[in-house]
Amino acid sequence: MSGQQKIRIGLIGAGNIGNIHLQEFGKLTEECEIVAITDTFLPLAKQRAEHYGIPVVSATPEELIGREDIDAVIVAVPNQAHASLTIRALEHGKHVLVEKPMGLDASAAKEIVKAQKRTGKTVMVAHQMRWEPLSLQVKEQIDRGELGKIYTAKTGWYRRKGIPGWGTWFTQHEQSGGGPLIDIGVHMLDLAFFLMGEPKPVSVYGATYAEFGPRKKGIGSWGKPDWNGSYDVEDLATAIIKMEDGTSLTLEVSWAVHMDTDNSPFLHVMGSEGGAVLRGGEGKFLTERFDKTVDIPLIKPEEDEGARIRLSRHFLDCIRTGKAPWTSAETGLRSNLIIDAIYESSRNGGEVKLDWSL
Numbered sequence: 173m174s175g176q177q178k179i180r181i182g183l184i185g186a187g188n189i190g191n192i193h194l195q196e197f198g199k200l201t202e203e204c205e206i207v208a209i210t211d212t213f214l215p216l217a218k219q220r221a222e223h224y225g226i227p228v229v230s231a232t233p234e235e236l237i238g239r240e241d242i243d244a245v246i247v248a249v250p251n252q253a254h255a256s257l258t259i260r261a262l263e264h265g266k267h268v269l270v271e272k273p274m275g276l277d278a279s280a281a282k283e284i285v286k287a288q289k290r291t292g293k294t295v296m297v298a299h300q301m302r303w304e305p306l307s308l309q310v311k312e313q314i315d316r317g318e319l320g321k322i323y324t325a326k327t328g329w330y331r332r333k334g335i336p337g338w339g340t341w342f343t344q345h346e347q348s349g350g351g352p353l354i355d356i357g358v359h360m361l362d363l364a365f366f367l368m369g370e371p372k373p374v375s376v377y378g379a380t381y382a383e384f385g386p387r388k389k390g391i392g393s394w395g396k397p398d399w400n401g402s403y404d405v406e407d408l409a410t411a412i413i414k415m416e417d418g419t420s421l422t423l424e425v426s427w428a429v430h431m432d433t434d435n436s437p438f439l440h441v442m443g444s445e446g447g448a449v450l451r452g453g454e455g456k457f458l459t460e461r462f463d464k465t466v467d468i469p470l471i472k473p474e475e476d477e478g479a480r481i482r483l484s485r486h487f488l489d490c491i492r493t494g495k496a497p498w499t500s501a502e503t504g505l506r507s508n509l510i511i512d513a514i515y516e517s518s519r520n521g522g523e524v525k526l527d528w529s530l
Contacts, residue, residue, distance in 0.1 A: 185248035186211035255280035274504025281508035296497035303479035320445030328424035334392035339401020351405035378411030378514030390428025
């Protein structure tokens, strides 16, 4: 694709996440344009189209994907439709930016990877945490060797009272694929692997619990509950992930828990010469000088264009150059393999080996 040609995008899903994509890609008008939009609730799609000046409202995702004037598709719909829409778009010659998790499970994720390899089109998973300025600062120092050998990390996100949309697709395993593990844990997995240097996970031991949701406790403020719906996912998950190179990662996430927490995501990276911590929008390096421990605060930039702008621009750049995205289909599969293994380990009580075969 010509570097001067605008990339034409179609959006599937006009809800909250879809609206964020409209806002961010709308800031890159010299590089792209949103030419079509659709949603299962068409009045919302029409409202977004009018607000953002999008010329076409397609009646269905299939109609949008089939348009010849679209180069790329953003998939911002409930989890169970991620794989089918992504694969359909790839087979119609479109590049795809898909919301997390890439697949409802590892089986769906493998089908996406196979479709991407078949078509040669770009598939990128929308993990914005890699693009936060402090995350990028830590990554730069790790790549320079300042932390030495990274041998383990611990990450998580404890929400004390934050179950979203009780009774809706969010809390139904068949539609969401799981609870906080697949909702917010997938973000932390992606960020941890990014900073650890993308090691290959080989086995998982994990446990999940549902102490709040089934009793309609721990309800958060996000989403509108459907009290006639159901809840069959976890509200807390914990796991240890072992890598092929001997490194390890600990993961802990919750939607609801009786715990002293500030509800912020956290990540601790531990190296032979130093460590780094990210928590709640702050961060610092930890090392030792003259036999004393030393903490070096990370400095936030005074002006920052935003993580999602960097994410959006990276997607467009990958389409133009053909390079693999940072959050490729393979990284999406990795997250789905780990998540599936945590659920399996919780059921059978033992360690689960990851099956990477396609």
